[in-house]
Amino acid sequence: MSIFRRSNTIDIIDELGYIELNKKNASLFFQLIAIIYEKKSIFITTNKPFVQWGQVFGDNTVATAIIDRLLHLLIRFLLTEKVFV
DSSP, X not given: OOXXXXXXXXXXXXXXXXXXXXXXXXXXXXXXXXXXXXXXXXXXXXXXXXXXXXXXXXXXXXXXXXXXXXHHTOOOOOOOSOOOO
């Protein structure tokens, strides 16, 4: 299950794509990103590449709009090694 944590400086969205969203929830997620993307830091973890986000959100247009906002001021950390704790 995805976890959403809030603080005054950063929003953390953990395991985006673990559960696919229906169109209503995808729209709500887009609204959330649109509200906070230039105001706070957003930290997202996912094992899904951007090309699969249309599947995650059930709508390529919504996925593209979300990616557009995230890429606007993006610092991307891509971890390619498997880490087991």
